[in-house]
Amino acid sequence: MSKYFVEAKNKFEEDGFILLPNIHNMKVEGETIPFDEPLLGIYEFADIPLPKGMSQAIKNITGIEVAIGKYIEITHRSYQLLQQLEKKHFAVIELTESWNPENGGNIVVADGEGEHLEIPFMPNSLFISKIYPFWYMSYCNHYAKDSVRKVIVIEF
Amino acid sequence: MIPKKSEWTQKPFPHITVDNYIDVTELLEHIAKEEFIHKKSDLFEFFQSQSLKDKDFVKNILKQIKEELENATGETFSDIDSHATNYEDTNFLLPHDDQLENRRYAYLLYLTDVEEDEGGALALFDDTCSEIVNKIQPKKARLAIFEVSDISYHCVEEVMGDVQRIALGGWTHE
Numbered sequence: 378m379s380k381y382f383v384e385a386k387n388k389f390e391e392d393g394f395i396l397l398p399n400i401h402n403m404k405v406e407g408e409t410i411p412f413d414e415p416l417l418g419i420y421e422f423a424d425i426p427l428p429k430g431m432s433q434a435i436k437n438i439t440g441i442e443v444a445i446g447k448y449i450e451i452t453h454r455s456y457q458l459l460q461q462l463e464k465k466h467f468a469v470i471e472l473t474e475s476w477n478p479e480n481g482g483n484i485v486v487a488d489g490e491g492e493h494l495e496i497p498f499m500p501n502s503l504f505i506s507k508i509y510p511f512w513y514m515s516y517c518n519h520y521a522k523d524s525v526r527k528v529i530v531i532e533f
Numbered sequence: 534m535i536p537k538k539s540e541w542t543q544k545p546f547p548h549i550t551v552d553n554y555i556d557v558t559e560l561l562e563h564i565a566k567e568e569f570i571h572k573k574s575d576l577f578e579f580f581q582s583q584s585l586k587d588k589d590f591v592k593n594i595l596k597q598i599k600e601e602l603e604n605a606t607g608e609t610f611s612d613i614d615s616h617a618t619n620y621e622d623t624n625f626l627l628p629h630d631d632q633l634e635n636r637r638y639a640y641l642l643y644l645t646d647v648e649e650d651e652g653g654a655l656a657l658f659d660d661t662c663s664e665i666v667n668k669i670q671p672k673k674a675r676l677a678i679f680e681v682s683d684i685s686y687h688c689v690e691e692v693m694g695d696v697q698r699i700a701l702g703g704w705t706h707e
Contacts, residue, residue: 413663414662414663415627415628415658415662415663415686415688416628416629416662416686454691456575456627457575458575458576458627459574459575459576481623485575513575515575516578516625516627516691518623518625518691519623519691519693520623
Protein backbone atom coordinates (compact mmCIF):
# COMPACT_ATOMS: atom_id res chain seq x y z
CA MET A 378 0.00 0.00 0.00
CA SER A 379 1.17 3.48 -0.65
CA LYS A 380 -0.10 6.93 0.00
CA TYR A 381 0.03 9.74 -2.43
CA PHE A 382 -0.63 13.42 -2.45
CA VAL A 383 -1.62 15.11 -5.67
CA GLU A 384 -1.59 18.81 -6.28
CA ALA A 385 -4.08 19.21 -9.06
CA LYS A 386 -3.59 22.92 -9.41
CA ASN A 387 -5.14 24.22 -12.61
CA LYS A 388 -6.32 20.78 -13.64
CA PHE A 389 -9.88 21.72 -12.82
CA GLU A 390 -9.94 25.09 -14.48
CA GLU A 391 -11.61 24.02 -17.70
CA ASP A 392 -14.37 21.90 -16.30
CA GLY A 393 -14.07 22.13 -12.58
CA PHE A 394 -13.55 25.67 -11.51
CA ILE A 395 -15.74 27.02 -14.28
CA LEU A 396 -18.50 25.27 -12.37
CA LEU A 397 -17.57 26.75 -9.02
CA PRO A 398 -20.13 29.55 -9.29
CA ASN A 399 -22.75 26.84 -9.43
CA ILE A 400 -21.50 25.45 -6.14
CA HIS A 401 -21.54 28.87 -4.55
CA ASN A 402 -25.00 29.40 -5.93
CA MET A 403 -26.16 26.25 -4.19
CA LYS A 404 -25.65 27.97 -0.86
CA VAL A 405 -27.34 31.10 -2.06
CA GLU A 406 -30.26 28.99 -3.16
CA GLY A 407 -30.37 27.39 0.25
CA GLU A 408 -29.53 23.93 -0.94
CA THR A 409 -27.02 23.20 1.78
CA ILE A 410 -28.52 21.72 4.88
CA PRO A 411 -27.18 21.74 8.41
CA PHE A 412 -25.56 18.67 9.85
CA ASP A 413 -26.10 19.46 13.52
CA GLU A 414 -25.47 16.43 15.68
CA PRO A 415 -23.09 17.56 18.43
CA LEU A 416 -21.95 14.01 19.18
CA LEU A 417 -20.85 13.63 15.56
CA GLY A 418 -20.32 17.03 14.02
CA ILE A 419 -21.67 20.42 13.02
CA TYR A 420 -21.47 21.96 9.54
CA GLU A 421 -23.49 22.80 6.44
CA PHE A 422 -23.42 20.37 3.55
CA ALA A 423 -25.01 19.27 0.30
CA ASP A 424 -24.57 16.06 -1.67
CA ILE A 425 -23.69 17.23 -5.16
CA PRO A 426 -22.94 15.69 -8.53
CA LEU A 427 -19.23 16.16 -9.20
CA PRO A 428 -18.33 18.49 -12.05
CA LYS A 429 -16.95 16.51 -14.98
CA GLY A 430 -13.38 17.81 -14.62
CA MET A 431 -13.20 16.75 -11.00
CA SER A 432 -14.53 13.24 -11.53
CA GLN A 433 -12.26 12.81 -14.55
CA ALA A 434 -9.21 13.86 -12.50
CA ILE A 435 -10.04 11.27 -9.86
CA LYS A 436 -10.60 8.60 -12.49
CA ASN A 437 -7.27 9.42 -14.15
CA ILE A 438 -5.46 8.85 -10.85
CA THR A 439 -7.36 5.93 -9.35
CA GLY A 440 -9.20 4.36 -12.26
CA ILE A 441 -12.41 4.66 -10.31
CA GLU A 442 -15.43 6.53 -11.57
CA VAL A 443 -16.94 8.84 -8.97
CA ALA A 444 -20.12 10.81 -9.49
CA ILE A 445 -21.20 12.22 -6.11
CA GLY A 446 -19.39 14.25 -3.48
CA LYS A 447 -20.30 15.94 -0.23
CA TYR A 448 -19.93 19.72 -0.42
CA ILE A 449 -19.12 21.07 3.05
CA GLU A 450 -19.00 24.63 4.35
CA ILE A 451 -16.75 25.06 7.38
CA THR A 452 -17.36 28.06 9.62
CA HIS A 453 -16.66 29.04 13.23
CA ARG A 454 -17.74 26.15 15.53
CA SER A 455 -17.81 23.57 12.72
CA TYR A 456 -16.30 20.14 13.36
CA GLN A 457 -16.59 16.50 12.40
CA LEU A 458 -15.51 13.90 14.94
CA LEU A 459 -13.49 10.86 13.96
CA GLN A 460 -15.51 8.89 11.45
CA GLN A 461 -14.77 5.57 9.82
CA LEU A 462 -14.85 5.52 6.05
CA GLU A 463 -17.38 3.24 4.44
CA LYS A 464 -15.15 2.88 1.41
CA LYS A 465 -11.41 2.57 0.81
CA HIS A 466 -10.60 5.88 -0.84
CA PHE A 467 -11.05 9.36 0.57
CA ALA A 468 -10.66 12.53 -1.46
CA VAL A 469 -10.81 16.22 -0.64
CA ILE A 470 -11.25 18.91 -3.25
CA GLU A 471 -10.31 22.33 -1.93
CA LEU A 472 -12.54 25.12 -3.16
CA THR A 473 -11.27 27.87 -0.90
CA GLU A 474 -8.72 30.37 -2.11
CA SER A 475 -7.45 31.47 1.28
CA TRP A 476 -7.57 29.79 4.68
CA ASN A 477 -5.32 30.07 7.72
CA PRO A 478 -4.81 26.55 9.15
CA GLU A 479 -4.63 28.15 12.61
CA ASN A 480 -8.37 28.74 12.27
CA GLY A 481 -8.87 24.99 12.65
CA GLY A 482 -11.43 23.47 10.33
CA ASN A 483 -8.69 21.29 8.90
CA ILE A 484 -9.32 17.88 7.36
CA VAL A 485 -7.36 15.09 9.02
CA VAL A 486 -7.05 11.45 7.98
CA ALA A 487 -6.11 8.89 10.62
CA ASP A 488 -5.41 5.20 11.09
CA GLY A 489 -7.38 5.07 14.34
CA GLU A 490 -4.31 4.00 16.31
CA GLY A 491 -2.61 7.35 16.75
CA GLU A 492 -1.12 8.03 13.35
CA HIS A 493 -2.76 10.85 11.47
CA LEU A 494 -2.11 13.25 8.64
CA GLU A 495 -3.46 16.80 8.58
CA ILE A 496 -4.09 17.56 4.95
CA PRO A 497 -2.23 20.77 4.20
CA PHE A 498 -4.37 23.61 2.95
CA MET A 499 -3.71 24.18 -0.73
CA PRO A 500 -6.06 26.19 -2.94
CA ASN A 501 -7.39 24.46 -6.03
CA SER A 502 -6.05 21.09 -5.00
CA LEU A 503 -7.12 17.47 -4.89
CA PHE A 504 -6.06 15.13 -2.10
CA ILE A 505 -6.61 11.38 -2.32
CA SER A 506 -5.85 8.82 0.36
CA LYS A 507 -6.29 5.07 0.20
CA ILE A 508 -4.58 3.99 3.40
CA TYR A 509 -6.33 5.86 6.20
CA PRO A 510 -9.66 4.33 7.29
CA PHE A 511 -10.77 7.34 9.37
CA TRP A 512 -11.12 11.08 8.96
CA TYR A 513 -12.18 14.08 10.99
CA MET A 514 -12.46 17.83 10.69
CA SER A 515 -10.78 19.75 13.48
CA TYR A 516 -12.85 22.30 15.40
CA CYS A 517 -13.00 25.65 13.61
CA ASN A 518 -12.15 28.35 16.13
CA HIS A 519 -13.08 32.01 16.49
CA TYR A 520 -10.17 33.22 14.39
CA ALA A 521 -12.17 32.11 11.37
CA LYS A 522 -14.51 35.05 12.13
CA ASP A 523 -17.00 35.18 9.25
CA SER A 524 -14.87 33.35 6.72
CA VAL A 525 -16.05 30.12 5.15
CA ARG A 526 -13.94 27.18 4.01
CA LYS A 527 -15.53 25.18 1.22
CA VAL A 528 -14.47 21.66 0.36
CA ILE A 529 -15.86 18.59 -1.34
CA VAL A 530 -15.13 15.30 0.41
CA ILE A 531 -15.64 12.03 -1.40
CA GLU A 532 -15.61 8.43 -0.26
CA PHE A 533 -15.21 5.92 -3.03
CA MET B 534 -20.26 22.15 51.88
CA ILE B 535 -21.76 20.09 49.07
CA PRO B 536 -25.59 20.05 49.45
CA LYS B 537 -27.62 16.86 49.52
CA LYS B 538 -28.24 15.42 46.07
CA SER B 539 -31.98 16.01 46.46
CA GLU B 540 -31.22 19.75 46.48
CA TRP B 541 -29.21 19.63 43.24
CA THR B 542 -30.51 20.87 39.93
CA GLN B 543 -31.96 17.74 38.31
CA LYS B 544 -32.25 18.84 34.67
CA PRO B 545 -30.80 17.91 32.28
CA PHE B 546 -29.00 15.57 34.72
CA PRO B 547 -28.15 16.01 38.41
CA HIS B 548 -25.59 18.77 38.98
CA ILE B 549 -24.66 21.38 41.55
CA THR B 550 -22.35 24.35 41.92
CA VAL B 551 -20.91 25.58 45.20
CA ASP B 552 -19.31 29.01 45.16
CA ASN B 553 -16.38 29.91 47.44
CA TYR B 554 -15.91 26.22 48.18
CA ILE B 555 -12.41 26.67 49.58
CA ASP B 556 -9.64 29.25 49.45
CA VAL B 557 -7.84 28.24 46.26
CA THR B 558 -4.99 30.77 46.39
CA GLU B 559 -2.38 28.31 47.63
CA LEU B 560 -3.68 25.51 45.39
CA LEU B 561 -3.32 27.71 42.32
CA GLU B 562 0.26 28.56 43.31
CA HIS B 563 1.13 24.86 43.49
CA ILE B 564 -0.64 23.98 40.27
CA ALA B 565 1.11 26.81 38.44
CA LYS B 566 4.36 24.94 39.10
CA GLU B 567 3.11 21.74 37.49
CA GLU B 568 4.01 20.78 33.94
CA PHE B 569 1.06 20.95 31.54
CA ILE B 570 0.97 18.80 28.43
CA HIS B 571 -0.74 19.94 25.24
CA LYS B 572 -3.57 17.50 24.46
CA LYS B 573 -5.20 17.60 21.05
CA SER B 574 -7.57 15.29 19.20
CA ASP B 575 -10.77 15.45 17.18
CA LEU B 576 -12.66 15.84 20.49
CA PHE B 577 -10.57 18.37 22.42
CA GLU B 578 -7.65 20.72 22.68
CA PHE B 579 -6.33 21.91 26.04
CA PHE B 580 -3.41 21.56 28.43
CA GLN B 581 -3.42 18.96 31.20
CA SER B 582 -1.17 18.10 34.13
CA GLN B 583 -0.14 14.63 35.16
CA SER B 584 -2.26 12.96 37.84
CA LEU B 585 -2.23 15.04 41.00
CA LYS B 586 -4.02 12.60 43.31
CA ASP B 587 -0.88 11.75 45.25
CA LYS B 588 0.41 15.28 45.57
CA ASP B 589 0.42 16.57 49.14
CA PHE B 590 -1.10 19.91 48.18
CA VAL B 591 -4.17 18.15 46.73
CA LYS B 592 -4.71 15.19 49.06
CA ASN B 593 -6.77 17.01 51.68
CA ILE B 594 -8.92 18.72 49.06
CA LEU B 595 -9.70 15.41 47.38
CA LYS B 596 -10.47 13.81 50.73
CA GLN B 597 -12.88 16.65 51.52
CA ILE B 598 -14.64 16.45 48.15
CA LYS B 599 -14.92 12.66 48.31
CA GLU B 600 -16.30 12.62 51.88
CA GLU B 601 -18.75 15.47 51.28
CA LEU B 602 -19.91 13.88 48.03
CA GLU B 603 -20.44 10.55 49.81
CA ASN B 604 -22.54 12.34 52.43
CA ALA B 605 -24.46 14.26 49.77
CA THR B 606 -25.28 11.24 47.64
CA GLY B 607 -25.38 8.39 50.14
CA GLU B 608 -22.94 6.48 47.95
CA THR B 609 -19.45 5.28 48.69
CA PHE B 610 -16.61 5.67 46.24
CA SER B 611 -13.59 3.47 45.76
CA ASP B 612 -11.44 6.33 44.52
CA ILE B 613 -11.23 9.94 43.44
CA ASP B 614 -8.75 11.02 40.80
CA SER B 615 -7.45 14.41 39.94
CA HIS B 616 -5.60 16.46 37.38
CA ALA B 617 -5.43 20.11 36.45
CA THR B 618 -6.51 21.49 33.11
CA ASN B 619 -5.76 24.78 31.47
CA TYR B 620 -7.85 26.01 28.53
CA GLU B 621 -6.35 28.91 26.65
CA ASP B 622 -7.44 30.86 23.59
CA THR B 623 -9.27 28.57 21.07
CA ASN B 624 -9.16 25.52 23.38
CA PHE B 625 -12.36 23.45 23.69
CA LEU B 626 -13.88 20.11 24.64
CA LEU B 627 -16.64 18.89 22.34
CA PRO B 628 -19.80 17.12 23.57
CA HIS B 629 -19.41 13.71 25.20
CA ASP B 630 -20.86 11.86 28.20
CA ASP B 631 -17.76 11.12 30.35
CA GLN B 632 -18.69 7.46 30.81
CA LEU B 633 -15.47 5.54 31.40
CA GLU B 634 -13.82 3.46 34.11
CA ASN B 635 -16.75 3.32 36.56
CA ARG B 636 -16.96 7.07 36.90
CA ARG B 637 -19.87 8.20 39.10
CA TYR B 638 -19.51 11.95 39.60
CA ALA B 639 -17.36 14.50 37.81
CA TYR B 640 -16.06 17.49 39.72
CA LEU B 641 -14.38 20.72 38.68
CA LEU B 642 -12.89 23.23 41.08
CA TYR B 643 -12.28 26.39 39.10
CA LEU B 644 -9.17 28.32 39.99
CA THR B 645 -9.62 31.32 37.70
CA ASP B 646 -12.41 33.64 36.60
CA VAL B 647 -13.57 33.57 32.99
CA GLU B 648 -16.06 36.15 31.73
CA GLU B 649 -19.04 34.97 29.70
CA ASP B 650 -17.80 36.65 26.52
CA GLU B 651 -14.51 34.76 26.90
CA GLY B 652 -16.27 31.38 26.60
CA GLY B 653 -15.06 28.40 28.61
CA ALA B 654 -18.46 27.55 30.08
CA LEU B 655 -19.35 24.00 30.99
CA ALA B 656 -22.45 23.47 28.85
CA LEU B 657 -24.93 20.75 29.78
CA PHE B 658 -27.04 19.20 27.01
CA ASP B 659 -30.45 17.56 27.03
CA ASP B 660 -30.76 13.77 26.88
CA THR B 661 -30.49 13.72 23.09
CA CYS B 662 -27.46 16.02 23.07
CA SER B 663 -29.22 18.43 20.77
CA GLU B 664 -29.81 21.49 22.96
CA ILE B 665 -27.88 23.20 25.74
CA VAL B 666 -30.03 23.28 28.87
CA ASN B 667 -27.66 24.92 31.35
CA LYS B 668 -24.25 26.57 31.44
CA ILE B 669 -21.79 26.86 34.30
CA GLN B 670 -19.31 29.69 33.95
CA PRO B 671 -15.85 29.25 35.48
CA LYS B 672 -15.45 31.35 38.59
CA LYS B 673 -12.57 31.27 41.04
CA ALA B 674 -13.26 28.81 43.91
CA ARG B 675 -16.50 27.58 42.31
CA LEU B 676 -16.99 23.82 42.64
CA ALA B 677 -19.13 22.18 39.95
CA ILE B 678 -20.29 18.57 40.19
CA PHE B 679 -22.44 16.44 37.94
CA GLU B 680 -23.54 12.82 37.89
CA VAL B 681 -21.97 10.74 35.12
CA SER B 682 -24.52 8.67 33.24
CA ASP B 683 -25.52 7.71 29.73
CA ILE B 684 -27.20 11.11 29.33
CA SER B 685 -24.57 13.36 30.94
CA TYR B 686 -23.77 15.07 27.67
CA HIS B 687 -21.63 18.13 28.18
CA CYS B 688 -18.89 20.19 26.60
CA VAL B 689 -16.49 23.00 27.39
CA GLU B 690 -17.17 25.90 25.08
CA GLU B 691 -14.27 27.40 23.19
CA VAL B 692 -12.17 29.85 25.18
CA MET B 693 -11.82 33.11 23.30
CA GLY B 694 -9.24 35.67 24.26
CA ASP B 695 -6.21 36.15 26.45
CA VAL B 696 -7.45 34.18 29.43
CA GLN B 697 -6.55 30.97 31.24
CA ARG B 698 -9.35 28.69 32.38
CA ILE B 699 -7.56 26.66 35.03
CA ALA B 700 -9.36 24.02 37.06
CA LEU B 701 -8.71 21.03 39.25
CA GLY B 702 -10.93 18.20 38.11
CA GLY B 703 -11.57 14.52 38.07
CA TRP B 704 -14.09 11.84 38.94
CA THR B 705 -15.20 9.73 41.85
CA HIS B 706 -15.34 6.02 41.02
CA GLU B 707 -17.74 3.29 42.05
